[in-house]
Every structure is written in structure tokens, then in C-alpha cells.
Amino acid sequence: MTTTATRPDTRPDHYKWIALSNTTLGVLIATINSSILLIALPDIFRGLDINPLQPGNSSYLLWLMMGYMVVTAVLVVSFGRLGDMYGRVKMYNAGFAIFTIFSVALAATWMSGTNGVLWLIVMRVLQGVGGALLMANSSAIITDAFPVEQRGFALGLNMVAGIAGSFLGLVIGGILGPIDWRLVFLVSVPVSLFGTVWAYLKLRDTGIRHHGTIDWWGNVTFGVGLVAVLVGITYGIQPYGTHIMGWTSPFVLACLIGGSIVLAVFCVIETRIADPMFRLDLFRIRAFTAGNLASLLSGLARGGLMFILIIWLQGIWLPRHGYAFEATPLWAGIFMLPMTVGFLVAGPLSGYFSDHFGARPFATGGMIISALSFVWLMLLPVNFDYWQFALALLVNGVGMGLFASPNRTGIMNSLPANRRGVGGGMSTTFQNSAMVLSIGIFFSLMVTGLAGSLPQAMASGLTAHGVSAAQAQVVAGLPPVSVLFASLLGYNPIQSLLGSSTLSQLSPTDSAYLTGRGFFPSLISEPFHNGLVVAFAFAIVACLVAAVASWMIGKKYVHVDVVSGGDAAGESRDDLVRPDAVTEESRTEAVEAAVR
Numbered sequence: 001m002t003t004t005a006t007r008p009d010t011r012p013d014h015y016k017w018i019a020l021s022n023t024t025l026g027v028l029i030a031t032i033n034s035s036i037l038l039i040a041l042p043d044i045f046r047g048l049d050i051n052p053l054q055p056g057n058s059s060y061l062l063w064l065m066m067g068y069m070v071v072t073a074v075l076v077v078s079f080g081r082l083g084d085m086y087g088r089v090k091m092y093n094a095g096f097a098i099f100t101i102f103s104v105a106l107a108a109t110w111m112s113g114t115n116g117v118l119w120l121i122v123m124r125v126l127q128g129v130g131g132a133l134l135m136a137n138s139s140a141i142i143t144d145a146f147p148v149e150q151r152g153f154a155l156g157l158n159m160v161a162g163i164a165g166s167f168l169g170l171v172i173g174g175i176l177g178p179i180d181w182r183l184v185f186l187v188s189v190p191v192s193l194f195g196t197v198w199a200y201l202k203l204r205d206t207g208i209r210h211h212g213t214i215d216w217w218g219n220v221t222f223g224v225g226l227v228a229v230l231v232g233i234t235y236g237i238q239p240y241g242t243h244i245m246g247w248t249s250p251f252v253l254a255c256l257i258g259g260s261i262v263l264a265v266f267c268v269i270e271t272r273i274a275d276p277m278f279r280l281d282l283f284r285i286r287a288f289t290a291g292n293l294a295s296l297l298s299g300l301a302r303g304g305l306m307f308i309l310i311i312w313l314q315g316i317w318l319p320r321h322g323y324a325f326e327a328t329p330l331w332a333g334i335f336m337l338p339m340t341v342g343f344l345v346a347g348p349l350s351g352y353f354s355d356h357f358g359a360r361p362f363a364t365g366g367m368i369i370s371a372l373s374f375v376w377l378m379l380l381p382v383n384f385d386y387w388q389f390a391l392a393l394l395v396n397g398v399g400m401g402l403f404a405s406p407n408r409t410g411i412m413n414s415l416p417a418n419r420r421g422v423g424g425g426m427s428t429t430f431q432n433s434a435m436v437l438s439i440g441i442f443f444s445l446m447v448t449g450l451a452g453s454l455p456q457a458m459a460s461g462l463t464a465h466g467v468s469a470a471q472a473q474v475v476a477g478l479p480p481v482s483v484l485f486a487s488l489l490g491y492n493p494i495q496s497l498l499g500s501s502t503l504s505q506l507s508p509t510d511s512a513y514l515t516g517r518g519f520f521p522s523l524i525s526e527p528f529h530n531g532l533v534v535a536f537a538f539a540i541v542a543c544l545v546a547a548v549a550s551w552m553i554g555k556k557y558v559h560v561d562v563v564s565g566g567d568a569a570g571e572s573r574d575d576l577v578r579p580d581a582v583t584e585e586s587r588t589e590a591v592e593a594a595v596r
Contacts, residue, residue: 018202019145020154023138024161025195026096029188030131031165032172033103034068034435037124038310039170039329040177040184041065042489047181048116052489060117061485062234066436067121070230071128072135073432078219079136080425081277084418085214087205088137088144095133096196102127103192106185135162135428140420143412144206149355155412156351156405160343163404166306167333167340174330215277221266222278228259230433233440237447239479244451245444279422287414288423290552291359291407292430297546298367298403299434301374301539304442307488308535309336309393311446315487316382316525317389319517325492338390342397343404351405359406360553366403367547371540373399378536382525399543403550410553442535443484449531450480454524461523462498466510471502483524493520 037044041064045052052061083091106123109116138158146154176183232255240246247253270276283289313335314328323331350362373396380388408427415423459476463469475497486493495503495515503511513519 015204016145016150016154019141020157022195022199022203023092023134023141024158025191026092026134026199027138027158027162028165028168029191029195030072030099030134031162032169033127033131033188034072035166035169035306036173036184036187037064038173038306038488039333040173040181042326042329042491043177043181044120044184045117045489047112048120049112050114050117052485057117058238058485059235060114060121061489062238063121064117064124066230066234066439068124068128068131069432069436070227070234071125072132073230073429073436074223074226075129075132076136076428076432077222077278077422077425079133080140080428081215081422083137083140083425084420084422088140088420089199089203089205091133092137092141092203093196093199095130095137096192096199097130099127099130099134100189100192100196102130103185103188107182107189109182109185135432136425139408139412139424139427141203143415143420143424144417148413151413152355152359152406152409153348153352155409156348156354159351159404159408160347160401163347163400164340164343167336167343170306170310170333170336171330174333178330213275215270215273215275217269218266218273218277221262221269225259225262225266226429226433228255228262230259230436232256232259233436237440237443237481239481244479245447245481247444277422278426279419282415282419282423282426285414287410287553290549291363291411291414292427294363294367294403294407294546294549294553295411295427296430296434297542297549298370298400298407299431300438300441301370301542301546302400303435303438304535305396305438305539306336307439308442308446308532311484311487312382312528312532315483315493316521316528317384320383320521322517324517329489335386335390336393339393339397339400342394342399343401346398346401347405350402351409354406354409359410360551362406363403363410363550363553364547366399366401366406367543367550369399369402370396371399371543371547374536374539374543378533378540382529382532403546407550407553441538443481445535445538446484446528446531447480449534450483450524450527452527453530454480454483454527457523457527461519462514465514465519466506467498467502467514471498487524 041052041061044064045061050057050060052058079091079095102123106120106127109119109123111119139155142154142158143151172187173184176187232252235249235255236245236247236252238246240249240252243249266278267280270278270280310329310332313332314325318328318331318335319325346366350366354362373392376392376395377389380392411427412420412424455476459469459472462472462475467475478497482497483493486496492515498514503515506514
């Protein structure tokens with residue numbers, strides 16, 4: 001194992017801004033694509049001529065939504081490690097190129113039906129490989145390019161762009177999907193093509209490389225274990241037999257238990273080899289450990305929130321305020337923009353001020369503010385006044401923005417220079433895994449809340465308007481997740497659940513009432529609120545624990561690489577000192593000694 005370094009960067013100071021703008025574009029396009037399908041799914045399935053609500057098709061729906069997030073969660077550590085070994089810019093450039101190629105392949109889909117959906121799923125997974133390369137190396141490139149006293153602001157802009165991208169994707173998908181579903185994929189092509197060429201021409205590796213061997217056993221066990229766990233979570237929210245969810249399914253249990261065992265084996269392997277992929281010794285750094293714990297918990301609180309708010313808007317609030325069901329996906333994305341505004345305002349500001357005052361007060365305060373915003377949302381009536389809802393979303397966005405930038409900066413500043421790729425990848429793995437895990441948690445909590453009172457309310461409401469008792473019981477006995485999926489996709493829920501044959505047997509008045517904008521939202525409001533309270537209570541607890549973890553990050557610290565025996569980048573020991581003790585002269589001496 002050897003460690004090499006470049007000489008101190010003598011290029012003009014503007015290079016760091018080139019690095020920031022390009023990597024921010026890369027992260028933005030990658031995260032936009034993590035959510036762009038969510039609002040556009042109804043148009044995509046209609047374009048492919050397939051009904052996602054049919055029992056056999058629900059897995060296609062889940063994999064289109066979550067496959068991209070699963071693959072990025074699994075691969076970012078390995079790609080960060082490769083960046084440390086062979087150059088972060090090389091890996092990042094490859095990510096942009098791969099992302100562009102498979103964006104074109106997605107837009108060029110020519111098949112329909114099941115074959116078309118399977119093609120999209122495979123291409124989305126491969127597009128996720130490019131996204132993982134972008135996410136894994138962007139933070140490390142920025143950390144290499146910027147001095148300590150400016151990293152908070154730079155990483156803050158990059159981090160906020162990533163989080164805001166997941167919300168901007170909702171609006172972009174909602175606008176383009178009704179025009180032509182292929183535009184949802186095609187819109188990424190010119191941006192990613194421009195980014196690919198720009199990165200190839202302008203970005204240069206300025207960091208310290210850590211040459212070593214590839215940890216094949218570590219890569220295999222980590223990938224297999226994490227994929228198994230995330231697949232188990234994905235299928236756990238689907239019905240199984242007579243159960244409303246699949247957590248008791250042998251397949252789900254095998255995935256969760258088997259995946260956990262394989263991950264345990266992975267941890268053992270990583271402690272036994274000389275050059276591991278997953279640097280467990282980094283968890284000896286308090287700022288790294290506490291920052292990642294806080295990031296995981298904030299991701300758990302934030303990830304499923306997007307789905308819950310969309311269902312709340314699309315299934316209840318928007319129809320009750322005169323919006324047609326098929327128009328609700330786009331308007332749900334628009335009405336959630338106050339959260340994005342909060343991110344965009346608070347993120348860069350907190351990153352800038354954390355450079356001067358440290359990460360602790362902003363990250364901790366952001367999580368406390370986020371917890372209070374969840375309390376606000378929990379106390380709102382289901383049929384709220386929009387200005388109250390918008391303010392709660394704005395406060396939530398401000399809180400998450402205050403947290404995200406300083407937290408990421410604290411994590412990256414704590415890392416040795418030659419571990420920034422793998423450390424950044426580890427951090428992104430926690431963040432992306434939290435998104436998938438939170439969807440499973442939030443959906444499970446919502447389904448549990450709905451299962452208690454929705455069946456009875458559904459049966460009595462349907463029979464009161466002409467549906468036979470037997471048919472009403474059949475519909476009421478359907479898994480609550482079917483109702484959530486129907487609402488999430490912007491379908492007319494009762495029309496989808498009853499079917500045209502049953503509706504044709506009713507009087508025109510009853511049929512029109514049951515499929516109108518008043519019946520279903522009124523029917524689901526109370527059961528939905530029960531689930532909402534439980535889900536938001538979980539989010540509040542996660543934010544408060546994240547606030548405690550953020551406080552444990554410590555004060556304004558940064559890692560200083562110790563040079564010993566011709567080796568740089570902290571191979572000897574980890575020193576955490578105040579940034580004002582880290583002078584430009586000391587950094588230059590460390591790098592020049594490594595080169596010598």
C-alpha cells in the first residue's frame with residue numbers, strides 16, 4: 001500500500017468554483033432522477049399500457065420507484081474507494097458518461113407492457129450506477145479543491161442542491177409526464193452530456209491518492225448483504241397472503257435476516273484484511289461517527305415524508321379543493337415547493353456560517369427546528385388551510401437545510417485526505433439507505449394506522465350508496481397499501497378499486513358520487529390522520545435523536561494529515577485540531593513531504 005499526493009495546487013483560484021459548479025450540477029441531476037418518476041408514474045404506465053395496481057404488477061411499481069435508490073445506496077462506498085485509488089475525477093467523469101448513456105436508453109424505450117417495464121427497471125438500475133459514481137466522488141472533489149475555511153459554504157451548496165433535487169424532480173416529472181412520458185428521461189440527456197464534456201475538459205485530480213488492492217470479498221459481501229436488506233424492505237410493504245403487509249413473508253424474512261448475517265460477515269472481513277473497502281477505523285473519529293448517525297436519522301425522518309405528503313395532498317386535500325384526481329400529481333409537487341425554498345435559503349447560509357462558528361449549533365438547531373415542524377404538521381387538521389401547511393413545510397425545509405450543510409462539512413473535514421472518497425461514499429450510503437428504509441417505515445406505519453378503521457368506513461360508505469354488501473366487503477378487505485398506491489399515482493381510487501363493471505350496475509347518481517372528488521377524501525380522512533400521527537411521531541423522535549448526535553460532533557474541528565515515513569494522509573494517527581491551528585504553510589509542508 002502506498003499513498004501519493006499532488007503538489008500544492010498552483011492553478012488560478014477560480015478552479016475551485018469550476019469544481020463546485022460541475023459537481024453540484026452532477027449531484028443535482030442525479031438526485032432529480034431519484035424522484036422524477038414519482039409524479040410521472042401514471043403517465044409512464046399509461047404510455048406502456050400496463051395497470052400498476054393489478055396485484056401482479058405492484059412489484060414493477062416499487063422497483064421503478066426504488067431501484068435507482070437501492071443501487072446508489074449499494075455502490076457509493078465501492079466507487080468512493082475506487083476514487084481514492086485511481087482518481088476521484090476519473091470516477092466522477094465515468095459516472096457522468098454512464099448516466100448520459102442510460103438516460104438516452106430510457107428515453108428510447110420502444111417496447112410496451114411487461115417487457116417495456118422490465119426494460120425501464122434495468123435501465124434505471126444502470127443509470128443508478130452512473131448516479132452512484134457522481135454522488136460518491138463529488139464531496140471529495142470539493143473537499144480537495146477548497147481550503148478548510150471555505151468548505152462549509154461549498155459543501156453546503158452541493159448538499160442543498162442534492163436535497164432540493166429530490167423535490168424539484170417532483171415538479172419536473174409532473175410537468176413533462178403529461179406532455180410525453182419519454183421527456184421525463186430525455187430531459188436529463190442534454191444536461192448530463194454538457195456536464196460530461198465540461199468535467200472531462202476542466203476537472204483535474206488535486207487530492208491525495210491511496211493506492212491499494214481491491215477488496216473483492218468486501219465488495220461482494222457488502223453488495224449482497226445490503227441489496228438483500230433493501231429488497232426485503234421493498235417487498236415488506238407489499239401484501240402477503242391474508243396479511244396487509246409482507247413482513248412475515250418467508251422471502252422477506254430470508255432477505256432481512258440473511259442480508260443482516262452477510263453484512264455481519266462483511267464487518268468481520270473488513271477487520272481482517274490489510275486494505276479494506278469499508279474503513280471501519282474511521283468510526284474511531286467522533287465527528288465522523290456522530291455526523292453519520294445524525295445523517296441516517298435525519299434521512300429516516302425526511303425520506304418517507306415526501307411520500308406521505310404527496311398522498312395527503314393527492315388523496316385528500318387537492319380533490320376536496322376542486323382538483324381532478326388526474327391533475328393532483330403535478331399540483332402536489334407545486335404545493336410542496338415551500339420545503340424546497342427552505343432548503344435553498346438555509347443550506348448555503350448555514351454552510352457559510354459553520355465555516356466560522358462550527359457545525360454543532362447549526363446541525364443541532366436544524367434538527368430541533370425540523371422536529372418542531374413535524375409537531376406542527378401533526379397538529380394540522382387533514383383539511384388544512386394551505387398557508388399553515390406551506391409555513392410548516394417552509395420551516396421543515398429551513399430546519400433540514402440548517403442541518404444538512406454543516407453536518408456534511410463536519411463529516412468531510414474529519415476525514416484524512418486519502419480517505420475522502422471512501423468516507424464520502426460511506427456517508428452517502430447511510431443517507432441513501434435511510435431513504436429506502438424510511439419509505440418502508442413510513443408506509444408500514446401508515447398502513448397500520450389505516451388498517452384499524454379504514455375497512456369498516458369503506459364498507460359502510462359503499463353499501464350506503466348502492467354497492468352490494470358482498471362487493472363492499474371485498475373492496476374493504478383489500479390491503480390498505482392499494483389505497484395508498486392509488487392515491488400516490490393520482491388515480492381515481494374508488495374507480496380503480498371497484499372497477500367499471502361494478503360501477504355500471506349502480507345508479508348514475510351513486511356512481512358519480514362514489515367516483516367524485518368528495519367521497520373518497522372524506523372516507524379516508526380520519527383513518528389517514530391516525531396513521532399520520534404515528535408516522536410524524538416517529539419523525540419527531542428521529543429528529544431529536546439526530547439533534548443529540550449532532551451535538552456530539554464537537555466544536556470546530558478538522559483533520560490534519562500527519563506525515564510519517566514518507567506517508568501522508570493520516571496513516572500514522574488521526575489528529576483533530578481547531579482549523580485556526582491549520583495554516584496554509586502546514587498543509588503545504590505535509591503535501592510536499594509526501595511527494596518527496
